[in-house]
Amino acid sequence: MLEKIDLKQKLKKDEYDKKMDQYGDLLGKLQRECREAKIPVIILVEGWRGAMRTDIINEMMQKMDSRGFKVFSASKMTEEQRKQPFFTSFWKQLPSYGNIAVYHRSWYFLKNEHVVADKSQVGHWLNTSYSHIRAFEKQLTDDGYVLLKFFVHVSKKQQKENMEKLNKIYGKNWKKLDVEEHDDADYDKFINAYEEMFAETDTENAPWHLIAGDDERFATVQIVESIVKTLQNALAAAEIRAQHRNIILPPRHVALNNVLEKVDLTKSLTKEEYKAEFAKCREKLKQLQLDLYEAQRSLIVAFEGWDAGGKGGAIKRLARSLDPLGYAVNPYAAPNPVEKQFHYMWRFWIKMPRAGEIAIFDRTWYGRVMVERIEHFATDAEWQRAYGEINETEAQWAEHGTIVCKFWLQIDKDEQYKRFKERENDPEKEWKITEEDWRNRDKWDAYEAAVNEMLIRTSTDYAPWTVVEGNSKYYARIKVLKTVIDAIEKAIK
Amino acid sequence: MLEKIDLKQKLKKDEYDKKMDQYGDLLGKLQRECREAKIPVIILVEGWRGAMRTDIINEMMQKMDSRGFKVFSASKMTEEQRKQPFFTSFWKQLPSYGNIAVYHRSWYFLKNEHVVADKSQVGHWLNTSYSHIRAFEKQLTDDGYVLLKFFVHVSKKQQKENMEKLNKIYGKNWKKLDVEEHDDADYDKFINAYEEMFAETDTENAPWHLIAGDDERFATVQIVESIVKTLQNALAAAEIRAQHRNIILPPRHVALNNVLEKVDLTKSLTKEEYKAEFAKCREKLKQLQLDLYEAQRSLIVAFEGWDAGGKGGAIKRLARSLDPLGYAVNPYAAPNPVEKQFHYMWRFWIKMPRAGEIAIFDRTWYGRVMVERIEHFATDAEWQRAYGEINETEAQWAEHGTIVCKFWLQIDKDEQYKRFKERENDPEKEWKITEEDWRNRDKWDAYEAAVNEMLIRTSTDYAPWTVVEGNSKYYARIKVLKTVIDAIEKAIK
Numbered sequence: 001m002l003e004k005i006d007l008k009q010k011l012k013k014d015e016y017d018k019k020m021d022q023y024g025d026l027l028g029k030l031q032r033e034c035r036e037a038k039i040p041v042i043i044l045v046e047g048w049r050g051a052m053r054t055d056i057i058n059e060m061m062q063k064m065d066s067r068g069f070k071v072f073s074a075s076k077m078t079e080e081q082r083k084q085p086f087f088t089s090f091w092k093q094l095p096s097y098g099n100i101a102v103y104h105r106s107w108y109f110l111k112n113e114h115v116v117a118d119k120s121q122v123g124h125w126l127n128t129s130y131s132h133i134r135a136f137e138k139q140l141t142d143d144g145y146v147l148l149k150f151f152v153h154v155s156k157k158q159q160k161e162n163m164e165k166l167n168k169i170y171g172k173n174w175k176k177l178d179v180e181e182h183d184d185a186d187y188d189k190f191i192n193a194y195e196e197m198f199a200e201t202d203t204e205n206a207p208w209h210l211i212a213g214d215d216e217r218f219a220t221v222q223i224v225e226s227i228v229k230t231l232q233n234a235l236a237a238a239e240i241r242a243q244h245r246n247i248i249l250p251p252r253h254v255a256l257n258n259v260l261e262k263v264d265l266t267k268s269l270t271k272e273e274y275k276a277e278f279a280k281c282r283e284k285l286k287q288l289q290l291d292l293y294e295a296q297r298s299l300i301v302a303f304e305g306w307d308a309g310g311k312g313g314a315i316k317r318l319a320r321s322l323d324p325l326g327y328a329v330n331p332y333a334a335p336n337p338v339e340k341q342f343h344y345m346w347r348f349w350i351k352m353p354r355a356g357e358i359a360i361f362d363r364t365w366y367g368r369v370m371v372e373r374i375e376h377f378a379t380d381a382e383w384q385r386a387y388g389e390i391n392e393t394e395a396q397w398a399e400h401g402t403i404v405c406k407f408w409l410q411i412d413k414d415e416q417y418k419r420f421k422e423r424e425n426d427p428e429k430e431w432k433i434t435e436e437d438w439r440n441r442d443k444w445d446a447y448e449a450a451v452n453e454m455l456i457r458t459s460t461d462y463a464p465w466t467v468v469e470g471n472s473k474y475y476a477r478i479k480v481l482k483t484v485i486d487a488i489e490k491a492i493k
Numbered sequence: 494m495l496e497k498i499d500l501k502q503k504l505k506k507d508e509y510d511k512k513m514d515q516y517g518d519l520l521g522k523l524q525r526e527c528r529e530a531k532i533p534v535i536i537l538v539e540g541w542r543g544a545m546r547t548d549i550i551n552e553m554m555q556k557m558d559s560r561g562f563k564v565f566s567a568s569k570m571t572e573e574q575r576k577q578p579f580f581t582s583f584w585k586q587l588p589s590y591g592n593i594a595v596y597h598r599s600w601y602f603l604k605n606e607h608v609v610a611d612k613s614q615v616g617h618w619l620n621t622s623y624s625h626i627r628a629f630e631k632q633l634t635d636d637g638y639v640l641l642k643f644f645v646h647v648s649k650k651q652q653k654e655n656m657e658k659l660n661k662i663y664g665k666n667w668k669k670l671d672v673e674e675h676d677d678a679d680y681d682k683f684i685n686a687y688e689e690m691f692a693e694t695d696t697e698n699a700p701w702h703l704i705a706g707d708d709e710r711f712a713t714v715q716i717v718e719s720i721v722k723t724l725q726n727a728l729a730a731a732e733i734r735a736q737h738r739n740i741i742l743p744p745r746h747v748a749l750n751n752v753l754e755k756v757d758l759t760k761s762l763t764k765e766e767y768k769a770e771f772a773k774c775r776e777k778l779k780q781l782q783l784d785l786y787e788a789q790r791s792l793i794v795a796f797e798g799w800d801a802g803g804k805g806g807a808i809k810r811l812a813r814s815l816d817p818l819g820y821a822v823n824p825y826a827a828p829n830p831v832e833k834q835f836h837y838m839w840r841f842w843i844k845m846p847r848a849g850e851i852a853i854f855d856r857t858w859y860g861r862v863m864v865e866r867i868e869h870f871a872t873d874a875e876w877q878r879a880y881g882e883i884n885e886t887e888a889q890w891a892e893h894g895t896i897v898c899k900f901w902l903q904i905d906k907d908e909q910y911k912r913f914k915e916r917e918n919d920p921e922k923e924w925k926i927t928e929e930d931w932r933n934r935d936k937w938d939a940y941e942a943a944v945n946e947m948l949i950r951t952s953t954d955y956a957p958w959t960v961v962e963g964n965s966k967y968y969a970r971i972k973v974l975k976t977v978i979d980a981i982e983k984a985i986k
Binding site: 025028029032054057058061062065066067070071073076078080102104170286287290312315316319320323324325328329331336337338362428431 | 518521522525547550551554555558559560563564566569571573595597663779780783805808809812813816817818821822824829830831855921924
């Protein structure tokens with residue numbers, strides 16, 4: 001694609017000033033309108049080293065309100081950030097609805113560094129597949145994010161001139177704010193990587209804008225003009241989308257095995273069996289946690305289940321077996337006002353475990369296809385899309401080397417009633433039971449259907465569901481511990 | 494203090510189980526009550542290496558709901574975290590109101606590492622003075638945080654035994670989850686450091702609890718018992734405090750110079766002078782930003798001023814002079830629901846610049862002594878205490894090497910009226926003016942008094958206020974730029 005670009009295009013100073021004034025006013029206005037319409041925007045400015053991207057971004061920023069956006073660069077990631085699943089940092093830096101993030105270097109930088117560099121040096125965590133990049137971008141644009149991808153192209157000759165100019169002004173110092181792996185851009189090595197990148201990721205929802213960059217003024221105006229037009233379109237589209245938000249999709253037919261019906265809830269353990277098993281599991285897990293750390297692998301343990309299904313107790317026993325410095329328990333309720341300003345996966349991504357550590361999730365991203373589905377907090381289109389989004393996301397974690405265990409704690413309706421009543425009658429446990437629990441119980445059948453569909457659609461090799469027979473708490477806790485033990489052993493032995 | 498501790502105290506298994514059951518139930522209940530009463534709790538478990546602190550914390554955690562607390566360790570800080578002002582990480586990890594943070598190693602660990610280690614190796618950023626530690630702890634307890642500081646003491650002999658035991662169970666691996674600078678605890682070297690620590694920081698609001706740790710069971714019960722009693726007291730005290738919350742303090746008399754009255758608002762620049770000066774400042778700042786990075790120093794630029802005082806314009810010109818990768822603009826409005834769950838300084842601490850970078854604050858922590866004072870969002874006791882708290886905080890930043898510039902953008906009442914009207918009549922600027930601006934204007938005199946007191950009480954050598962003559966926007970912008978330039982040059986040349 002690059003060879004088709006006419007690099008001779010130029011803009012005179014007065015033309016430039018005129019256009020920038022004209023677009024500049026528009027840009028400020030559009031930024032405010034996007035904020036009001038709660039449209040989040042992500043702008044990537046990729047391109048050759050020495051393509052004066054810093055200056056271009058700076059010019060563009062002058063036309064906007066600096067309070068509504070942040071500038072990031074993937075080239076500034078710390079070693080620790082790089083050791084988390086590929087997209088973790090980008091999720092953490094996600095602009096909330098109505099705000100703008102500008103990337104001087106984005107996920108494409110990491111990808112290309114990996115493609116071009118000696119793989120043994122760069123480390124596997126820098127890599128991801130283009131299909132994951134497409135999935136990541138699609139999740140964002142489906143959620144209403146505007147994603148603008150620019151590639152500033154310069155000729156080999158112009159690149160050399162620009163870099164000499166920068167060296168002259170700032171000395172070798174200028175490179176320090178813009179640390180990149182390669183000291184001199186190896187033009188020919190990168191050109192193939194870039195062409196592959198365009199071929200793989202020039203998608204309908206997030207197309208590449210190729211910018212002729214030999215003339216900096218021309219490049220800047222092209223970029224600002226594209227932003228203006230894209231935001232105008234996005235605002236118009238958002239209005240249309242808002243009008244169609246509540247259209248009800250026809251139900252999709254799935255050959256629904258009733259997975260839950262087949263669970264054998266008579267399985268149980270005696271107190272003595274439980275005690276003996278628990279002691280064994282505990283010793284085992286203590287050792288495996290150290291092995292996990294040694295191997296720098298991380299572990300996600302996700303808990304879902306009926307109210308009073310025994311999540312709390314199971315998490316407690318799992319935690320008791322672990323060194324508190326190596327794990328965190330992340331509890332989730334309905335999203336708070338800040339969390340509501342982001343894509344629904346954001347609040348989970350920001351709690352990814354560090355290399356060698358364990359993150360326990362008490363309720364999870366599966367809320368999207370359970371409570372959000374049933375209570376209509378998500379539209380039909382949103383929750384139906386979520387199965388695929390979740391599978392993609394878990395695949396990204398697993399590919400990075402994160403071990404993913406997911407538990408559904410199953411009890412029957414009678415057992416739940418018994419436990420609710422016990423809680424109501426015990427002053428020590430009374431706090432655990434609320435009106436909402438009773439209301440949810442009334443929707444048992446709707447939840448059962450949603451859980452069944454969830455278990456079928458999101459059980460994968462790389463992130464399997466374990467349905468836990470939960471009527472016997474002893475049995476359930478040991479099954480959870482043994483499943484986690486097996487998963488770690490399978491992964492690192 | 495340590496030699497007074499009777500290390501021979503022991504507890505038998507059955508006594509231990511009985512006590513832990515008894516306190517355990519209480520602990521869970523108290524945790525829930527603290528959550529309801531929105532009392533945040535910080536528990537430090539310091540002590541000798543090999544004092545089995547991990548096991549003690551683990552036992553204690555079993556009695557609580559793991560969803561309400563997190564465990565941290567200062568020994569796990571990354572290099573980057575260590576290069577920010579001393580307390581930054583601890584502020585970032587602060588539990589929100591109603592939650593609990595447990596420290597396996599706390600700020601005392603860093604302090605002691607520095608005291609004991611070879612200073613040239615450890616780096617100055619690890620250090621802070623005991624007076625800063627006292628101030629930090631006082632700020633938290635004044636805000637209602639319960640701070641429990643435990644020191645687990647063991648004899649030299651017991652330490653050796655414990656460490657051999659751990660080595661036997663886990664091999665050398667066990668140390669990896671608990672990375673500390675010293676491979677074998679140098680008992681005699683540390684004992685003096687610890688005694689100094691007690692002498693300096695055993696305060697009324699945050700006393701040390703010295704725990705006899707040769708018998709692990711005895712130690713655990715002592716700690717759990719102390720937590721139970723402290724939380725019971727805290728709950729009772731919170732109730733009393735709530736009743737007295739709105740007592741109005743008598744005004745304190747300050748010999749108030751009217752600082753604002755003396756500002757010469759006729760100072761101005763022509764457009765041509767401005768353009769020439771701006772170009773010079775811009776070149777200068779570009780270079781200084783690189784020097785700042787080179788020196789790994791960071792810079793805070795804080796903006797306050799009247800509505801329509803020109804903050805936005807000044808920030809824009811400052812930003813235009815900087816590489817966007819090296820700075821961030823952090824705008825602040827009224828605290829959002831999440832921010833309200835923390836100490837008022839929290840939302841600023843979490844935006845501290847990294848080493849070599851610049852953080853621009855558009856409105857600041859001074860809101861505490863302006864809008865929160867005038868609108869009674871803070872009690873009299875709270876905002877009057879804030880002057881001292883802010884001075885301490887800025888001293889901590891400055892001592893770390895962070896350069897602090899604070900600007901008050903001053904205009905007179907007529908000029909504000911003119912600008913408000915201009916905004917109302919310009920469709921491009923209309924969004925900038927709200928009903929609230931007019932309401933604030935009605936309170937001009939109250940604000941003027943508050944600003945005067947603020948400027949007098951919080952102008953320090955290490956973090957001086959610059960009052961900017963703002964009726965001429967050109968003059969104001971250049972004064973801001975020149976002040977920042979001077980501050981950087983003074984600091985790093």
